[in-house]
Amino acid sequence: MLSSEERGEIEAEMLKYPNKQAACIDALKIVQRRRGWISDESIREIAEFLGISTDELDGVATFYNLIYRKPVGRHVILLCNSVSCWIMGYNRLRKRLCERLEIQLGETTADGRFTLLPIVCLGTCDHAPALMVDDDLHRDLSPDSAEQILERYR
Amino acid sequence: MTSERPLTKDMKADGEALTLKEYERAGGYQGIRKALRMGPKDITDQVTKSSLRGRGGAGFPTGSKWSFVPLGKDAPHPKYLIANADEMEPGTFKDRLLMEGNPHQLLEGMMVASRAIEADVAFVFLRGEYVLSAQRLQRAIAEAYAAGYLGEKIFGSEVGLELHLHLSAGRYMCGEETGLLNALEGKRANPRTKPPYPQISGLFGKPTIVQNVETLANLPHIINNGVEWFKKLSYSADGGSKLYGASGKVKRPGLWELPMGTTIGELLHEHAGGMRDGVEFRGLLPGGASTDFLTEEHLDVKMDFTEVQKVGSRMGTGTMIILDDQTCPVGMVWNLEDFFAQESCGWCTPCWSGLRWAERILWAFEQGHGSEADLEKLEWICKFCAPGNTFCALAPGAVEPLQSALKYFRDDFLRHVREKQCPWR
Amino acid sequence: MATIYVDGKPHQVDAQQNLLHACLTLGFNLPYFCWHPALGSVGACRQCAVKQFRSPEDKHGRLVMACMTPASEGAQISIADPEAVAFRKGIIEGMMENHPHDCPVCDEGGECHLQDMTVMTGHDYRRYEFPKRTFRNQYLGPFVNHEMNRCIQCYRCVRFYREYAGGQDFNVFGIRNLAYFGRHEDGVLESEFAGNLDEVCPTGVFTDATHKHHYTRKWDMQFAPSICVHCGLGCNISPGERYGMLRRIVNRYHGDINGYFLCDRGRYGYEFVNSEQRIRQPQIRSNGQIQPVPKQQAIEEGGRFIASATTVIGIGSSRASLESNFALRMAVGANHFFAGASTQELQLLHLTLEILRTTPVASLRDVEDSDAVLVLGEDVSNYAPRMALSLRQSVRQQPFAMTDKLKIPRWLDHAVREAAQEHKGPLFMATVAATRLDDVATDTYRGAPDEIARLGYAVARTLDPEAAGLRATTASGSLAGQIVRAVRAVTGLGKPPSGAPDADFETMAQRIAQALNGAERPLVISGLGCRSGPVLKAAANVVRALQRNGKPARIALAVPECNSLGLAMLGAKPFEEALAVAREHSGTTAIMLENDLYRQAPGSDVDVFLRSANHLIALDHLQNRTTATAELTFPAATFAESDGTLVNNEGRAQRFFQALTPQEIQESWRWLRDIFVAAGRREFSAWKTLDDVIQSLVSEFPDLAQVAEAAPAASFRMAGEKIPRQPHRYSGRTAMLANINVSEPKPPDDPDSSLSYSMEGNPDQPPAALIPFAWAGGWNSYQAWNKFQEEIAGPLRGGNPGVRLFQPPAQAGEYFQDAPKRFQPREGEWLVVPLYHVFGSEELSILSPGVKQLSPKPYIAMNDEHAKGAGLQAEDMVELAIGGASYRAALQIRPDLPVGIAGVPVGVDLFAGIQLPAWSKIERVS
Ligand SMILES: Cc1cc2nc3c(=O)[nH]c(=O)nc-3n(C[C@H](O)[C@H](O)[C@H](O)COP(=O)(O)O)c2cc1C
Ligand code: SF4
Ligand code: FES
Secondary structure: OOOHHHHHHHHHHHOOOOOOHHHHHHHHHHHHHHHOOOOHHHHHHHHHHHOOOHHHHHHHHOOOOOOOOOOOOOEEEEEEOOHHHHHOOHHHHHHHHHHHHOOOOOOEOOOOOEEEEEEOOOOOHHHOOOEEEOOEEEOOOOHHHHHHHHOOOO | OOOOOOOOOOOOOOOOOOOHHHHHHOOOOHHHHHHHHHOHHHHHHHHHHOOOEOOOOOOOEHHHHHOOOOOOOOOOOOOEEEEEEOOOOOOOOOHHHHHHHOHHHHHHHHHHHHHHHOOOEEEEEEOOOOHHHHHHHHHHHHHHHHOOOOEOOHHHOOOOEEEEEEEOOOOHHHHOHHHHHHHHOOOOOOOOOOOOOOOOOOHHHOOEEEEEHHHHHHHHHHHHHHHHHHHHOOOOOOOOEEEEEEEEOEOOOEEEEEEOOOEHHHHHHHHOOOEOOOOOEEEEEEOEOOOOOEOHHHOOOEOOHHHHHHOOOOOOOOEEEEEEOOOOHHHHHHHHHHHHHHHOOOOOHHHHHHHHHHHHHHHHHHOOOOOHHHHHHHHHHHHHOOOOOOOOOHHHHHHHHHHHHHHHOHHHHHHHHHHOOOOOO | OEEEEEOOEEEEEOOOOEHHHHHHHOOOOOOOOOOEOOOEEOOOOOOOEEEEEOOOOOOOOEEEEHHHOEOOOOOEEEOOOHHHHHHHHHHHHHHHOOOOOOHHHOOOOOOOHHHHHHHHHOOOOOOOOOOOOOOOOOOOOOOEEEOHHHOOOOOHHHHHHHHHOOOOOOEEEOOHHHOEEEOOOOOOOOOOOHHHHHHHOOOOOEEEHHHHOOOOOHHHOEEOOEEOOOOOOOOEEEEEEEOOEEEEEEEOOEOOOOEOOOOHHHHHHHHHHHOOOEOOOOEEEEOOEEEEOOHHHHHHHHHHHHHOOOEEEEEEOOOOOHHHHHHHHHHHOHHHEEEOOOHHHHHHHHHHHHHHHHOOEOOHHHHHHOOEEEEEOOOHHHHOHHHHHHHHHHOOHHHHHHHHHOOOOOOEHHHHHHHHOOOOOOEEEEEOOOOOOHHHOOEEEEOOHHHHHHHHHHHHHHHOOOOOOOOHHHOOOOOOOEEEEOOOOOOOOOOOOOOOOOOOHHHHHHHHHHHHHOOOOEEEEEEOOOOOHHHHHHHHHHHHHHHHOOOOOEEEEEOOOOOHHHHHHOOOEOHHHHHHHHHHOOOEEEEEEOOOHHHOOOHHHHHHHHHHOOEEEEEEOEOOHHHHHOOEEEEEOOHHHOOEEEEOOOOEEEEEOOOOOOOOOEOHHHHHHHHHHHOOOHHHHHOOOHHHHHHHHHHHOHHHHHHHHHOOOOOOOEOOEOEEOOOOOOOOOOOOOOOOOOOOOOOOOOOOOOEEOOOOOOOOOOOHHHOOOOOEOOEOOHHHHHHHEOOOOOOEOOOOOOEEOOOOOOOOOOOOOOOOOOOOOEOOEEEEEEEOOOOOOOOOHHHOHHHHHHOOOOEEEEOHHHHHHOOOOOOOEEEEEEOOEEEEEEEEEOOOOOOOEEEEEOOOHHHOOOOOOEEEOEEEOO
């Protein structure tokens, strides 16, 4: 069951649109913010709440990359792999993070602390390479500074 | 020409956003007040005369785009105005500054555009990763509602405007204006058939205008200062100033508001400070990932929609990505095509099949498995994805860097074949 | 019309259409995938590219997608342009990047549109040298097989399933070259139209899972033009045979009825033909033992039963052909020719005939084109399934009028849908229980049959004060009915539901009247589903009132079986009278034609009937309770093994032809002929062929005179030749029977039709009624129907098959007068009504394993209030008693059932023969 907070937030989003379906992406994000990811169960609950079919909602959910249909760690690292960051040292950064976290892109650390995901250009190319951890943007990174930044997230 | 920087001049040195008060103190919200007195047709007229062209990449004349929206009593309602703040074109980072630094300027621009088309509801369609922009816009919107600048009877007039912020869940396709409409309707962001154009049947089937953030930010200034002033901001026939940027291995990567038509060379050498020590310039993508490479010989070209097009590329978003001699051009193109193949929405065959194929071939080159015959295949794919052959502009944009790389960096491809590995490894 | 130039030559085409439609109509081979004649254009696959030139001077031109480009006056295009040719080849190459090269083991091989298009574009060399992507397949139920790796991402499946058929449990997931088409999780596809995916998918992703059990290539099957026997609509089908076994059913295009689509009951109900329960030889019962007897002996025995009888009674069948029923009637005489159906059902059928004769009747195509619809009493999705698919299209008509104003061509499918959003044209569903069409309904009304009739009368009266029956103004309030306002009102985009039902009967009648009267092509649908005369009359009255208002209104009535109307037209009398005759006369012989009486009449009556008769002769396909009591049973040919005529719900006579020639099995009319000849009735020996029977029929029944024109006679020849049932690549002809005899046997004779059991014959296009299967040079898939049509998605060349027996009347008929009284719920009793299930309620299809699997368990349903009042809970074992029999089943709580009403699933074994509606107590049993 969606919590009353979740329902309240979704209802607030619904006011923006002339039909309920339009709020489905907002709803997915609201639920994901609280639960970390979107499980099959979440899909069913949201679909029911919005009065759309689970298949309709899952078709939408699997289209968008910021909707996680698999469990993620406590913190999600979005590592920019687009062209400016690639030129400015993405590969070294990725290598270091993978070594340090002992995971590959798309995976979650054994302790459930981090999930490392590639992301398209973060729009901060003049400060490449860059990554985000949760809502925080980190820029002008080197492998060392990136490693230090991760220490801030427990 | 004046060297005014209307879009950025009021921004604060510490990077904080202007509050409503600060914005008004700097002359903000006068444009919309004036626009409210003008009437839709006059606003559109003025914007048309200003020769403002869309800053989202395609450069479509803004006033002329509005002119197709049905107006008056019989027009369908609600009508929608959407700020395209999905900025996701690799190498592009200009709209972020406008939203983080001066969100009210964008809101005012949206109000002006909304008046021009008699829109009832406006959305900012913002990419989900722009957390700071979201916070600042959210606050600005709340301030504007509180001041009576949004909602019913804005600025004490007879008209109202609802304005909402929508945070996207990702995907480059959401920036394509009709894909955006689908995303906003809670659907998969596949592009829509045109015609009918969004001006006739857009969001929720109603007349809609989608406009880039930078385009919108210009509007209050055009209304305030007039057509002649706006034209004089520019070195070229396309009016206004432009946010230009540069990334890659230059001394001072960054973003600058400059007269439209500033040359590529000036941008590279004066504003970006030239190449970093120890690396040489090889080429650049003038306006994001989906534009054709230019090289040394193009440094005198003026960065505007017309001039860049003349030399076989596009100004795009005006944010240049610089290729240096220590970066493998094949690798760079591989990175770009991987991006595009990944972001293909999966609707039309040339795009979902062709781009992934191109990416696979380029990867093979990087691994030392490329052949000369593969170059022909790449050329074929570029033609395959030409404008008109695909459903939307993603794939034609995607092959622009590839087709130009095959032209300018052919030797580098052949070196990969000869050496059976990437020479930059 | 417009003139367009294709590779320099001028052609006249429909200016309202797109270039692909135009080119295919002109007969050009232009490849395509995402476009479908019924689904329109979306421009996804980019396969239909042609070069378009701005003027004769324009030598350069540009590529356009033919399906997305209007066929406007003066358009100049080139199909042969080298750049266009290369591009189209490239599209196939792109699709083939990931497509498995598994044609030899793929079910679609040999009838694959992708295969055809690959050959057509000339793509023959693989340049892509990387690994292919792979997917996991899903279990989608007993009917549809899933093989996702073959997908080419044309989006047809999801467009058909969701957008056209309104299914919810299917979608596209993921993105880029990894789009996945299927369900959110494994499970049986819910839509009763899911089977169309087999034909909609241009390659082998969705294939017929029943066919898989006895797979045969299309080119190795022999086909016949046939008619579905699983409801009264008369959809056209193409059954395929090999080795004496019916392998599958595919759609046979009919422009006025089924178009490109069937329902799953029609597609998958066929397996009863191959059942182990089939009667394959004449059999005799003596001393309680059933034993096969040689044909001749059986015939002679039958002849003795007849000759020795004082009275011979014939029970005809609403699922047997006109010819077999007619033969029985001729044999036993009009006075002793009965139906298995009750007085009530026959009265309803005669009322239906009366209405059809005096009212303009809608075909399914008309249903689709209607712009305002009132459904009175029919659970269309379960009773006449294919009609529900047409109704789903009807609600698009008014939005079309709106998008026309925006100048969006109707074929530009997604643009139309995006502009129309949730807008739906008026569709009012007044039914006893919830239906699967309620999701597109404007308003839903639920009430007892009498209340539904009263609503109809009220609508008629609102439209025309002259219309008899109750006044709208006196019909206020609705004790037993409930009006449910749909979420999607006709106007106003997706406003939230108004909450409490605005239970105002009168305003609803007014709303309906207004919507129908404001429409250009209003339609009323009703039928025998709720077994109520008043409902039928009310429906007719609404149409009449509209006609008097100058509206071109039509009616469509659903009937129970594939030849219900045919049987009624032959004047069959009700079963009750048969029972009386049998009781009165000792020494009777009863002949039961393709009829399990136990499914039609109360078991105790059938017992009495069967016991009263001296001799019982049954002609049927499968063993059943009735055949078990018969002394003599003859193996009657099913639709797949016989030729004959059926009269569908619109009064259209259509001929079906055999695809199989089983040895001992023959048409019922032939058995009857043989038996009666043996009984000394020499005159029947004149019936040598089907055409002989038809000749007698039309001379006996002037009403049915046009039956002869339903299809060309057996003497018809195309340039002196017959029409082959077998594709010309039919293989193994000489080897198939080599285990029996190495010399190639002569193909079976078929004196009844101009179709041959051979691949030899005239290769040209046969008349529409005689097209056994869709094939044309280069077009091995179902898409070949394009080659058989006068215009794409229009009528077949020479007109759609069948003849309408009733001509639309010149003026509106008289109003029916007797509006029913208010429905009065009773204390402690329920009016038990029939509830229908697409899988389960029809007699023959339920004998097929897949249909059986999806059919419901027996239940007795009532609403939650009732149950609470009676202290009952879901799943409690409860009992009801009707007609002297009692029925026990688990209680099902159905909040949608109205006050005073209970329902049971008809067709499932437990409720065989129950006569509904009827009042009963419902009590818990321990
Ligand atoms: C694949 C694709 C992505 C796009 N992304 C953006 C974007 O992120 N922001 C944007 O303003 N325009 C984007 N555009 C351009 C828009 O389609 C549209 O032209 C633009 O928003 C119109 O605004 P303008 O006239 O003010 O430039 C994109 C186009 C394509 C084909
Ligand atoms: S709708 Fe009826 S006639 Fe048509 S296919 Fe289905 S069961 Fe057969
Ligand atoms: S058939 Fe025309 S684009 Fe698919």
